[in-house]
Every structure is written in structure tokens, then in C-alpha cells.
Amino acid sequence: MDYPYLLVAATAPLCWLGCIALYRLFFHPLAKIPGPWLPAVTSLYSTYYDCFYQGGGQYPQKLKQLHAEHGPIIRPVPSEVHISDPEFLDAIYAMRDRNSCSAGGLMVDQSVGLTEDYALHRLRRDALNPYFSAKAVMDLQPILTSKADMLAAILSQHAESKEPLNLSDAFFAFSNDILRSFSFGSDNGLLSELPEAHRQREDLASLLMGVPLQSHFKTPMRFLGGSMTLLQGEPALPAALREMLAFRARARQDIEAVLADKANDRKGSGRSLFYELRDSSLPPHEKTVSRLQDEATLLVMAGTESPAKTLTIASFYMLSLPEVTRKLRGELAEARKQASGSKTSLNSLLVLPYLGAIIHEANRLSFGVTGRMRRYSPTQTLTYTASYGPYKDTTYTLPPGTQMNTVTYCTHTNEALFPDPWRFDPERWLGQSEEVNTRKRCMMAFGKGHRKCLGISLANAAMCLALTALAMYDMELFETDESDVKFKYDNQISQPKRDSKGVRASVRGRLE
Ligand code: HEM
Structure with missing residues (x-):
């Protein structure tokens, strides 16, 4: 072959990439958005911070740093704007459509949480809504209180045995048992088997560690999952991918069991979500095994991991800040007095301001998604219009189709909204002042707008009961410090340092 052809063949791709870079920098509809040039030219910039820099999961922290330098609006990737301004949050999250979310790596494309199309999302969400309403959660009270009683029993056992208790495992078991009973009519009894809860919690943590890689390299990772399983069997796969496939396989078994259980033998006495979906008027293509498998995978994952994390964070600060526990105990004692000595009802716990404030603050530092x-x-x-920074008062036009977002990290650590943001301070949620109302408006732990979390009422009810049980025990932290709970990695949800063993405590005894 002639030399010039080789040269053309070698330089053509480079010229093509150069043209794309020039277009993105100077002619793209978002070309005027401030920020460094590299993320405006290539999404490899975000890949680097999401997957590789300091072990990956570092893009939220980097975005916060970029905002400090360039002001409230930047381009995190060529096709997107990121706006760190609490005043603009509602404008972003009031928007109807959304791009496929960053949870693509979870391999649950057919779940409600990953559905991009507005009408299809509505169909899926409407089918689930009735089972997540505040009233439906009240009907779950017998399940919720029985699991909270089991949690209390575990605390009592550890007070007797003097063995330190891994609270993170206990909360994982508590949330998982509730979620599975609610979803499938029966659970796996994790509260009676904490070592198994520990194993599953660690497995889920390593699965989530793989989410950034799976999001950025979705097709190769799926191909790898398929081909390596065929060629060499599952042990050859990277651990996170193996865990993901195992998690999905368990969800498939659960769904197949529900679909096969025509006589409702395993359904339990109450309503069970997947039995209800099976018998609902959803069109047949919405009730296939693979569609329901995705829904179940997401629900079990989100419904276990997120409340367990908030409880873990709340428990850590309750044990390290005695004043917080003292105030909570005072509030609970007063509520019991009002209930004339009988057990405080879930309804009355849900309106206790200080208990609610602890949950808000733990949710804030858990960062939701x-x-x-x-x-x-x-x-x-x-x-x-930029409200601060070097381009203050400059107005930017964001044409139709512009993808926008604000990561929870930027809002929840915004010093103007939450002074001394890493301090656990339930007081910042108390009262009705304008500041408190603004904080509540900017709370993003459950997401915002029409795509916000479906499980809010269920999560709140479960967390109120668990923290009430916890407050009844005298405990101290065992070989645990703040780094065991503090946000370090963005793996779609926040994770602390890799070698955290969770929150462990020595239980001295039950109060009263
Ligand atoms: C403290 C506990 C929880 C937190 C912090 C939390 C957080 C979130 C967030 C931030 C979103 C929005 C994601 C997005 O916009 O892409 C979300 C969505 C969702 N959550 Fe939760 N969640 C919690 C508990 C639960 C529970 C207990 C369940 C189920 C039983 C659940 C099920 C869902 C579902 C199905 C969605 C998708 C909703 C949709 O796209 O329409 N969550 N959650």
C-alpha cells in the first residue's frame, strides 16, 4: 500500500476526534457553559474520576471543587450541565423526563427506577403506588413491629453474652426481612442468622463497588458476564460482577416462586407486592419473569441497603454523641407517658420531632443516591443566572433536551444551607423557621420530583421503630470511628472506606 494512504488512514480518526473536540468546545449548544475544557470535550474525564482516581467514586467531590473554582454551573460531561445552586433545584427536578440514570450498572433496565420513557414509567409506578402509600404502610404494622421486637431481642442477647454486636449487620437483616416479607410474603429470616446477614451485606457492598465500572463500560461488562460464564464458569468473573449475577439470580428464583405459587401457599396473611403485581391488570409484557426480576432486584437492593445505611449512620452518632441519645430518650419517655404506659403506636412515633430530626440528619449524611x-x-x-462565582449574574440558556442535575453531595454539604456540614446535628431540622423550611426543600436523600423514592413511608416507619428500639439500650461503640460511616466513595450510593467493618457496639443492658 502506498505511504500516503497509510498516512490518511492513520490521521483520519485523529482528525475526526479533533473535529468533535472543536465542535464541543466552540459550537455545541452548551459551549458557553463555564468550566475546564477537558470534561467539555470528553466524558473520559468523568470515567477517570468515577472509575480510577483514588480507587474511583470521586466525581461528586471533584464536581464540588470545580464549582468552587468556576461558579454554580459547569459541564461535567460534554452533553450535560451540573448546577450547584439550591435555588435552582426545584426547576431541575420539576422536569418531567429524565435521562437513563447513572444506575445503568445495576443491570435492572426494566425496573421502574431505570425506566426512561415517561408513559412507561407512569404505568410501572402507578402499579406500585398503592402498596407504598402511608396507609398501606400502616397495614404493614404487624410485620414492622415484629421485626423491631426481634431487633430488640438481639440487643438483649448481646447485653447478656457481652459479645460486641455488629449493628450494621443487624440493620441490614432488619431491612431485608421487612422488604422480603412485604415483597414475597415470606423472608429469609436474616434477623435470626446474623452471620448470613453479614455475608450478604458484604456481598452487596462489593457488588456496589463495581457499579461505576459497569455504568461506564456497560456493554463490555455485560459481554464479559455472558461470555466468561459460558467459557470458564462464574468463578472466573470479577467479584462485583459475580455478586451482581448472583443477586439477580436470587431475585429470579423469588419471582419464579411467586408465579408458580398459584395456591398462594407462601403468600402470608397480608398483601404481598409481587403476588399483587402478578394478579394485577398490568399488560402481560409487564409481568414476564425477566421484567419482574428487574423490579425485584431493584426493590430488594434499594429497600435493604438505603434504610440500613441511614440506621447505621444514625446509630453511630447516637452512640458517639450522648446528648443526642439523651434528648431522644426524653422525647420517647414523654410519648410513652402520653400513651399511658402502653406501647407507643407507630403513628405517634412518626410525628415525634426529635426522632424525625435524627432520621433527617442521618439521611442527609447518607446522601441517598x-x-x-x-x-x-x-x-x-x-x-x-449564575448566583455566585467568577461569572456571577451571567445568564445561560439551556435548550430543550439539555440534561441537568445536581449531585446530592453538593447540596447536602453546602455550607450556606448546612453550616459545618459534616457535623451530625439533628437540631438543624427542628422548628418552622425559613432556614429549616429551605433545608427541607433542598433535602435530596429521597430524590426529588415525580421520580422520587417510592419507599419513603415504608423506610420512615421502619427507621422510627428501629431507632426507638435502639434508644432503649445502654451501649458503647466497639472499635468503630467516624471513618466507618463517613462518605468516601460514590458507587451510585455512598460507601465509607473499603475496610470498614460497619458500626459495632458493646451492649451494656436494657434501660428501665
Ligand atoms: C432511607 C431509605 C431510602 C433512601 C435514602 C432512598 C433513596 C432513593 C432515591 C434518592 C431515589 C431516586 C433515584 C432517582 O431519581 O433516580 C429512590 C428511588 C426509588 N426507591 Fe428509594 N430510598 C430509600 C428506601 C427505599 C425503600 C425502603 C424502597 C422499597 C421498598 C425504595 C424503593 C425505591 C424505588 C422503587 C425507586 C424508584 C422510583 C422511580 O423511579 O419512580 N426505596 N430512592
């Missing part, structure tokens, strides 16, 4: 929850409007043009 830490990935970029993008929204866009296919028709609407938005404008945004």
Missing part, C-alpha cells in the same frame, strides 16, 4: 440523577425537558428552554 450519590450518582448524577439527570433530568431534561424535550420541549422547554430554561435560563439560569
Whole structure:
């Protein structure tokens, strides 16, 4: 072959990439958005922070740093804007459509949480809504209180045995048993088998560690999962991918068991979510095994991991800040007095301000979903005027289709909203002042807008009962410090340092 052809063949791709870079920098509709040039040119910038820099999961922290330098609006990837301004949060999350979220790595494409199309999302969400309402959660009270009683029994056993208790395992078991009873009519009895809860919690943690890689390299990872399993069997796969496949396989078994259980033998006495979906008027293509497998995988994962994490964080600070526990005990004692000595009802716990404030603060520092929850409007043009930074008062036009988001990390550590943001301070949620109302408006732990968390009422009820049980025990932390709970990695949800063993405590005894 002639030399010039070789040269053309070698340089053509480079010229093509150069043209794309020039377009993105100077002619793209978002070309005027401030920020460094590299993320405006290539999404490899975010890949680096998400997957590789300091072990990956570092993009939220980097975005916060970029905002400090460039102001409230930047381009985290070429096709997107990231706006760190509490005043603009509602404008972003009021938007109807959304881009496929950053949880693509969870391999649950057919679940409600990953559904991009507005009408299909509505169909799926409407089918689930009735089982997640505040009233439906009240009907679950017998399950919830029996699991909270089991949690208390575990604390009593550890007070007697003097063995340190891994509270993170106990909360994982508590949330998982509730979620599985609610979903499938029966649970796996993890509260009676804490070593198994420990194993499953660690497995889920390593599965989540693989989410950034699976999100950025979705197709190769899926291909790897398929081909290596066929060629060499599952042990050859990377641990996180293996865990993901195992998690999905368990969800499939659960769904197949529900579909096969025509006589409702395993259903339990109450309503069970997947039995209800099976018998619902959803069209047949929405009730296939693979569709329901995705739904079950997401629900079990989200419904176990997120409340367990918030409880873990709350328990750590309750044990390290005695004043917090003292105030909570005072509030609970008063509620019991009002109930004339009988057990305080779930309804009355749900309105206790200090208990609610502890949950809010633990949710804030759990950060809910830490990935970029993008929204866009296919028709609407938005404008945004920078409220601080080097381009203050400059107005930017965001054309239809512009993907926008604010990561929870930036809002929940915003010093103007939450002074001294890493301090656990339930007081910041008390009262009705304008500041408190603004904080509540900017709370993103459960997401915002029409895609916000379905499980809020269930999670709140379960967390109120668990923390009430916890407050009845005198305990101290065992070989645990703040680094065991503090946000370090964004793996779609926040994770602390890799070698955290969770929150462990020595239980001295039950109060009263
Ligand atoms: C403290 C506990 C929880 C936290 C912090 C939390 C957080 C979140 C967040 C931030 C989202 C929005 C994600 C997005 O916009 O892409 C979400 C969605 C969702 N959550 Fe939760 N969650 C919690 C508990 C639960 C529970 C207990 C369940 C189920 C039983 C659940 C089921 C869901 C579902 C199904 C969605 C998708 C909703 C949709 O896209 O329409 N969550 N959650």
C-alpha cells in the first residue's frame, strides 16, 4: 500500500476526534457553559474520576471543587450541565423526563427506577403506588413491629453474652426481612442468622463497588458476564460482577416462586407486592419473569441497603454523641407517658420531632443516591443566572433536551444551607423557621420530583421503630470511628472506606 494512504488512514480518526473536540468546545449548544475544557470535550474525564482516581467514586467531590473554582454551573460531561445552586433545584427536578440514570450498572433496565420513557414509567409506578402509600404502610404494622421486637431481642442477647454486636449487620437483616416479607410474603429470616446477614451485606457492598465500572463500560461488562460464564464458569468473573449475577439470580428464583405459587401457599396473611403485581391488570409484557426480576432486584437492593445505611449512620452518632441519645430518650419517655404506659403506636412515633430530626440528619449524611440523577425537558428552554462565582449574574440558556442535575453531595454539604456540614446535628431540622423550611426543600436523600423514592413511608416507619428500639439500650461503640460511616466513595450510593467493618457496639443492658 502506498505511504500516503497509510498516512490518511492513520490521521483520519485523529482528525475526526479533533473535529468533535472543536465542535464541543466552540459550537455545541452548551459551549458557553463555564468550566475546564477537558470534561467539555470528553466524558473520559468523568470515567477517570468515577472509575480510577483514588480507587474511583470521586466525581461528586471533584464536581464540588470545580464549582468552587468556576461558579454554580459547569459541564461535567460534554452533553450535560451540573448546577450547584439550591435555588435552582426545584426547576431541575420539576422536569418531567429524565435521562437513563447513572444506575445503568445495576443491570435492572426494566425496573421502574431505570425506566426512561415517561408513559412507561407512569404505568410501572402507578402499579406500585398503592402498596407504598402511608396507609398501606400502616397495614404493614404487624410485620414492622415484629421485626423491631426481634431487633430488640438481639440487643438483649448481646447485653447478656457481652459479645460486641455488629449493628450494621443487624440493620441490614432488619431491612431485608421487612422488604422480603412485604415483597414475597415470606423472608429469609436474616434477623435470626446474623452471620448470613453479614455475608450478604458484604456481598452487596462489593457488588456496589463495581457499579461505576459497569455504568461506564456497560456493554463490555455485560459481554464479559455472558461470555466468561459460558467459557470458564462464574468463578472466573470479577467479584462485583459475580455478586451482581448472583443477586439477580436470587431475585429470579423469588419471582419464579411467586408465579408458580398459584395456591398462594407462601403468600402470608397480608398483601404481598409481587403476588399483587402478578394478579394485577398490568399488560402481560409487564409481568414476564425477566421484567419482574428487574423490579425485584431493584426493590430488594434499594429497600435493604438505603434504610440500613441511614440506621447505621444514625446509630453511630447516637452512640458517639450522648446528648443526642439523651434528648431522644426524653422525647420517647414523654410519648410513652402520653400513651399511658402502653406501647407507643407507630403513628405517634412518626410525628415525634426529635426522632424525625435524627432520621433527617442521618439521611442527609447518607446522601441517598450519590450518582448524577439527570433530568431534561424535550420541549422547554430554561435560563439560569449564575448566583455566585467568577461569572456571577451571567445568564445561560439551556435548550430543550439539555440534561441537568445536581449531585446530592453538593447540596447536602453546602455550607450556606448546612453550616459545618459534616457535623451530625439533628437540631438543624427542628422548628418552622425559613432556614429549616429551605433545608427541607433542598433535602435530596429521597430524590426529588415525580421520580422520587417510592419507599419513603415504608423506610420512615421502619427507621422510627428501629431507632426507638435502639434508644432503649445502654451501649458503647466497639472499635468503630467516624471513618466507618463517613462518605468516601460514590458507587451510585455512598460507601465509607473499603475496610470498614460497619458500626459495632458493646451492649451494656436494657434501660428501665
Ligand atoms: C432511607 C431509605 C431510602 C433512601 C435514602 C432512598 C433513596 C432513593 C432515591 C434518592 C431515589 C431516586 C433515584 C432517582 O431519581 O433516580 C429512590 C428511588 C426509588 N426507591 Fe428509594 N430510598 C430509600 C428506601 C427505599 C425503600 C425502603 C424502597 C422499597 C421498598 C425504595 C424503593 C425505591 C424505588 C422503587 C425507586 C424508584 C422510583 C422511580 O423511579 O419512580 N426505596 N430512592
